Amino acid sequence: MMCLGPSRRIGHRSLMGILLLGCLLTCLLYRPTITWLLVLAKHFQAEHKQDVTVLVWHWPFDHPFKLNSCRSLYNIEGCHLTDDRELYSQADAVLIHHREIKEDLSNLPQEPRPSFQKWVWMNFESPAHTNRIPGLEDLFNVTLNYRQDADINMPYGSLVLRTKEKEEFVPHKNRLVCWIVSNWKPEHKRTWYYMELRKFIRIHTYGNPFNKKVSLSEYRMIVASCKFYLSFENSVHKDYITEKLYNALKLGAVPVVMGPSRENYEKFIPGDSFIHVDDFRSSRALAKHLLLLDKNEEMYRKYFKWQRIHTVSINDFPIQTACNSCEYIRCHPENQMVTELYKWFWEEG
Numbered sequence: 001m002m003c004l005g006p007s008r009r010i011g012h013r014s015l016m017g018i019l020l021l022g023c024l025l026t027c028l029l030y031r032p033t034i035t036w037l038l039v040l041a042k043h044f045q046a047e048h049k050q051d052v053t054v055l056v057w058h059w060p061f062d063h064p065f066k067l068n069s070c071r072s073l074y075n076i077e078g079c080h081l082t083d084d085r086e087l088y089s090q091a092d093a094v095l096i097h098h099r100e101i102k103e104d105l106s107n108l109p110q111e112p113r114p115s116f117q118k119w120v121w122m123n124f125e126s127p128a129h130t131n132r133i134p135g136l137e138d139l140f141n142v143t144l145n146y147r148q149d150a151d152i153n154m155p156y157g158s159l160v161l162r163t164k165e166k167e168e169f170v171p172h173k174n175r176l177v178c179w180i181v182s183n184w185k186p187e188h189k190r191t192w193y194y195m196e197l198r199k200f201i202r203i204h205t206y207g208n209p210f211n212k213k214v215s216l217s218e219y220r221m222i223v224a225s226c227k228f229y230l231s232f233e234n235s236v237h238k239d240y241i242t243e244k245l246y247n248a249l250k251l252g253a254v255p256v257v258m259g260p261s262r263e264n265y266e267k268f269i270p271g272d273s274f275i276h277v278d279d280f281r282s283s284r285a286l287a288k289h290l291l292l293l294d295k296n297e298e299m300y301r302k303y304f305k306w307q308r309i310h311t312v313s314i315n316d317f318p319i320q321t322a323c324n325s326c327e328y329i330r331c332h333p334e335n336q337m338v339t340e341l342y343k344w345f346w347e348e349g
Contacts, residue, residue, distance in 0.1 A: 003331030157246030
């Protein structure tokens with residue numbers, strides 16, 4: 001895969017390589033000595049390294065994954081992922097998942113960092129659920145995050161344009177509103193809102209807090225059978241829009257979202273593909289609107305217009321994120337440093 005797109009700018013080393021290629025072609029016209037040709041060719045090859053090695057320092061959430069799938073799964077060339085720490089001194093980058101970092105940083109690489117090596121900070125939890133460990137400032141070179149302004153932006157999912165238009169498909173429904181939740185805390189905004197909303201409309205609930213564990217296949221069946229699914233995030237932060245939204249879209253339910261602003265959501269998905277709790281002055285007003293849509297099939301089906309030209313893609317964490325980090329490192333040889341990680345993620349997020 002070529003280094004293209006808005007996040008794949010041509011660095012100064014790449015420009016130098018292009019100039020050297022021009023020099024090489026010019027020299028060929030004037031039949032230079034073999035020595036000059038070899039010097040120029042070696043320099044050009046060094047400036048345009050095709051293969052990079054990324055060392056996965058910790059298995060994210062202690063779950064190993066296949067390290068040789070970047071080309072077959074995502075058409076990403078020139079990527080060598082490894083978990084062999086003996087290759088630390090040769091690795092072009094070290095991928096570090098925030099969740100596994102110890103408070104005293106003792107489980108990070110202790111050897112001196114090679115001058116060419118980049119450290120990638122990877123994190124997909126919200127600021128409210130990410131431990132603010134001291135000592136991370138000026139430690140990393142690259143951010144890999146769901147935030148749109150991260151160096152490597154990896155949202156939980158996305159809508160992808162279809163190759164050709166098709167009719168929307170709405171699965172058979174026998175439930176009105178559903179919610180499947182595992183992380184239940186009374187202080188969460190979503191918990192309070194659910195407790196209010198259920199006073200005005202029936203909500204089918206599943207998950208550990210309701211003593212109704214569901215398997216993956218059951219999860220898919222339940223969401224598909226619901227007209228509306230409560231895609232409530234556990235905390236409200238910029239760009240923090242998780243698989244709760246994309247799974248509902250993919251499985252054919254209309255997501256009722258709680259998270260960042262409607263404007264933020266509309267940077268990721270069409271405004272007529274979801275319902276935002278902030279659009280209603282109260283949970284009673286939201287319930288009234290959902291009951292109205294339940295009785296009006298034409299109004300309800302309008303929430304599926306996006307299906308005609310889009311399909312849902314969900315990020316395959318962590319293998320896809322690791323492969324994308326490898327591609328970024330190959331396409332961005334320029335020096336860089338994350339100088340204000342705390343301000344950027346915890347204070348501005």
